[in-house]
């Protein structure tokens with residue numbers, strides 16, 4: 001029987017990005033990808049499942065599962081959610097969180113239930129995204145979708161902010177069928193680790209609108225790492241300044257790509273929805 005049978009969880013969201021938090025500081029084993037997918041498919045739906053785990057060299061550690069069971073090294077909205085929970089429990093207003101993308105610093109925001117996370121430094125090298133072949137200028141790579149002579153989407157910027165992202169620059173995020181193009185681009189052979197796919201519409205030097213097809217999760221109401229990737233790509237292609245408000249379907253995030261050290265600071269809200277325990281029947285079919 002799975003170690004998660006009857007285990008507690010907290011359902012949260014960050015701007016509507018659905019996050020299921022599982023606190024494993026009681027020593028319970030982390031779920032397998034198959035178990036994470038089984039939880040989602042049981043009807044307890046999420047975009048990402050995030051664990052809270054003990055850490056020797058940080059306040060906590062976390063593991064991030066997409067709802068298809070794949071692991072991600074970064075999740076901005078989910079990191080705000082787990083940081084907020086631990087801050088409520090400990091009274092701390094600053095936490096160090098060990099993630100597969102490295103240590104993240106979370107601090108309590110000025111407004112209630114807002115958190116700022118230092119998401120680290122973006123990487124732009126073709127082999128850091130990663131891409132399957134060399135591209136010297138990752139501000140616009142040769143990738144398009146649609147007829148060769150009249151591509152629907154083309155020349156995306158790519159960035160890695162703990163996970164791989166491709167951002168297509170458009171004049172209206174709603175006129176493209178991202179639900180149809182997203183999986184084709186997510187799984188394109190140019191992305192050996194797949195990629196998160198965004199449509200970005202720059203509306204002012206300090207503002208852009210974003211719509212995201214997430215790797216391993218599909219269309220979501222918000223994606224923190226996509227907001228970070230789009231903000232730094234907009235700045236490096238001189239479309240915006242380094243401090244922008246990114247408006248997603250679920251609402252706005254503020255992103256600052258700090259000049260002095262190139263760290264990305266993401267600020268946004270968290271919301272707690274409900275708590276529960278996993279029905280053992282969820283895991284009946286999984287190998288564990």
Ligand SMILES: N[C@H](CCC[C@H](N)C(=O)O)C(=O)O
Nearest residue numbers: 072075076077163223224225
């Ligand atoms: N929703 C998350 C991103 C999850 C990324 C995941 N889709 C992947 O990279 O595989 C966020 O707020 O950053």
